[in-house]
Amino acid sequence: MKKEDLKKIKLVVADVDGTLVDSRSRISQKTIDAVRELKKTGVKFALGTGRSNNMIEALVRLMGGDLCSLSNNGSLVYDHGKKKVIYIKTLSREQSEAILNEILKNGWDFISYSRTHMYYSHYDSFIERKLEQVTQGTFELSDFPDFCFKEITSFDQIDDSDQLLKIAVRNDQRADMEKIAQIAESVGAELKNSGEKFEAIFPQGISKQSGMRKLQEYLSVTKEETAAIGDFDNDLPLFAQAEYKVAMGNASDVLKKQANIFTDSNDEDGVANFLWKIIEAHK
Numbered sequence: 001m002k003k004e005d006l007k008k009i010k011l012v013v014a015d016v017d018g019t020l021v022d023s024r025s026r027i028s029q030k031t032i033d034a035v036r037e038l039k040k041t042g043v044k045f046a047l048g049t050g051r052s053n054n055m056i057e058a059l060v061r062l063m064g065g066d067l068c069s070l071s072n073n074g075s076l077v078y079d080h081g082k083k084k085v086i087y088i089k090t091l092s093r094e095q096s097e098a099i100l101n102e103i104l105k106n107g108w109d110f111i112s113y114s115r116t117h118m119y120y121s122h123y124d125s126f127i128e129r130k131l132e133q134v135t136q137g138t139f140e141l142s143d144f145p146d147f148c149f150k151e152i153t154s155f156d157q158i159d160d161s162d163q164l165l166k167i168a169v170r171n172d173q174r175a176d177m178e179k180i181a182q183i184a185e186s187v188g189a190e191l192k193n194s195g196e197k198f199e200a201i202f203p204q205g206i207s208k209q210s211g212m213r214k215l216q217e218y219l220s221v222t223k224e225e226t227a228a229i230g231d232f233d234n235d236l237p238l239f240a241q242a243e244y245k246v247a248m249g250n251a252s253d254v255l256k257k258q259a260n261i262f263t264d265s266n267d268e269d270g271v272a273n274f275l276w277k278i279i280e281a282h283k
Helices: 018-019 029-038 057-062 092-104 125-135 177-186 209-221 232-239 251-260 270-281
Strands: 011-016 045-046 068-071 076-079 084-088 109-114 117-120 146-153 166-170 187-191 198-203 226-230 245-247
Touching: 011 018, 011 125, 011 209, 018 226, 018 270, 029 270, 045 209, 057 125, 068 209, 076 117, 076 209, 084 209, 084 270, 092 109, 092 166, 125 251, 177 187, 177 198, 187 232, 209 226, 226 232, 226 270, 232 251, 245 251
Parallel strands: 011 045, 011 226, 045 068, 117 146, 226 245
Antiparallel strands: 068 076, 076 084, 109 117, 109 166, 166 198, 187 198
């Protein structure tokens, strides 16, 4: 890629799992340094992820704390530095109740997120790993006082039932995804892929692409000035809203076919290696 093209980029949006973090869900020091150096050039760096905002807060702090993100596949767009909600769209209480009651009745494993809570069906090694992602092995859960996690067996146990951003069902637990899609559709919500292990129910019209548009408007950046980095099929909406489409070395074949730039895998600092090319172009 030519230096002149790299200098046109004003915003880089990176997926998290399989992209920004390695196969152990850790961010490397090389990536942290690259993001901090990139910001010195005036180029904005943001996260575009299916994760909850609480699940990326530690990563944001490690990279300086002044990043924006579109989380929950675009249902929340947030300025972490200013602690400002740019855009939010939640499921209604009626939608959440209908969906979760059906999930609970069938005994399907789920995780649901609001801005402040993570609700789940039962505590196991999977949830333990999720909580490890919150701290990134650097912080303690007590460092995130606004974050609550709670096992529930009844809808009435949810503290903020009108504020759920998504309800994710494990797709490796023999859940009936066709039936879940029908439940979502019946209450005006949508079932979408949310990574390799989840299908998730979101408010109608939500996607990483819609979240990216809100973020670009907020930052006064155009699609032609944006680079998106991803690894899986659910990053295609990010690609759709970016001129520069960067596929990781470990990306799916589907995503690679849509890419116009390629970098190394997430275990080889692929994000950092691409960012350093932009940094060098500005020197």
